[in-house]
Amino acid sequence: MPRIDLKVGEQKKQVARALKEIQAGFVIVAPLEHGYVYLADAFSPFAVRAMHVLRGDKTGVVAQVLAHSLDTVKGISRDVSPDTQALCNQFWPGLLSVTLRPSSVLNWDLGDDKELDWFNVRVPKSKFVRALLKASGPLAVASASSAGAEPMLKIDRMQVKDWNVAVVFDNGALKSGPRSTIIEADAGGVRVVREGAISVAEMEKVAPRISWA
Numbered sequence: 001m002p003r004i005d006l007k008v009g010e011q012k013k014q015v016a017r018a019l020k021e022i023q024a025g026f027v028i029v030a031p032l033e034h035g036y037v038y039l040a041d042a043f044s045p046f047a048v049r050a051m052h053v054l055r056g057d058k059t060g061v062v063a064q065v066l067a068h069s070l071d072t073v074k075g076i077s078r079d080v081s082p083d084t085q086a087l088c089n090q091f092w093p094g095l096l097s098v099t100l101r102p103s104s105v106l107n108w109d110l111g112d113d114k115e116l117d118w119f120n121v122r123v124p125k126s127k128f129v130r131a132l133l134k135a136s137g138p139l140a141v142a143s144a145s146s147a148g149a150e151p152m153l154k155i156d157r158m159q160v161k162d163w164n165v166a167v168v169f170d171n172g173a174l175k176s177g178p179r180s181t182i183i184e185a186d187a188g189g190v191r192v193v194r195e196g197a198i199s200v201a202e203m204e205k206v207a208p209r210i211s212w213a
Helices: 013-025 043-054 069-075 080-090 127-136 202-206
Strands: 004-005 027-032 035-041 064-065 094-102 119-122 139-143 167-170 181-186 188-195
Touching: 013 027, 013 035, 013 119, 013 127, 013 167, 027 127, 027 188, 035 043, 035 127, 064 080, 069 119, 080 181, 080 188, 080 202, 127 139
Parallel strands: 004 167, 027 167, 064 119, 094 181
Antiparallel strands: 027 035, 035 139, 064 139, 094 119, 181 188
């Protein structure tokens, strides 16, 4: 299985290779802040399904989405309130995951057979992944660990027999860290679903009306 060392070579060429595989409908492995993940074209049901199979997900599990910027997110959601935008501007790129209502024109299936009227998205810090997102558009993402397992911090933990992916982008050992904070936002306001790397107190300074789900 091809493995590319992100610490060696030009990022432009690495991104081009990743983009080629994504556009061909394949799954790749790449590093985020605190774990390696699978990445696939969010608009390719086959690629998203393959990602879920690799993880051993149960039917109905929904993939998260990564985006390059808030502008991208505004283009794929029905409404991003001023409070939500303020929070995103403050904490993106970073460990803030936002659950929003998708645009009615989106043609994707993240694993729910299009039944849920929500999707979860964030803008990551990884320079490599953000450069890829700028070229590819939104990507579906899931931990490269098996469903329910701890985040994968080193590629060496990955079993060769499970490398049913186009290419692995290796950035060495990653540091463990907190989970993302999850908020949910719609016309009814912004609600905290899970407190993680970003505290409620920090978010209240930006959006005082935020509440718990």
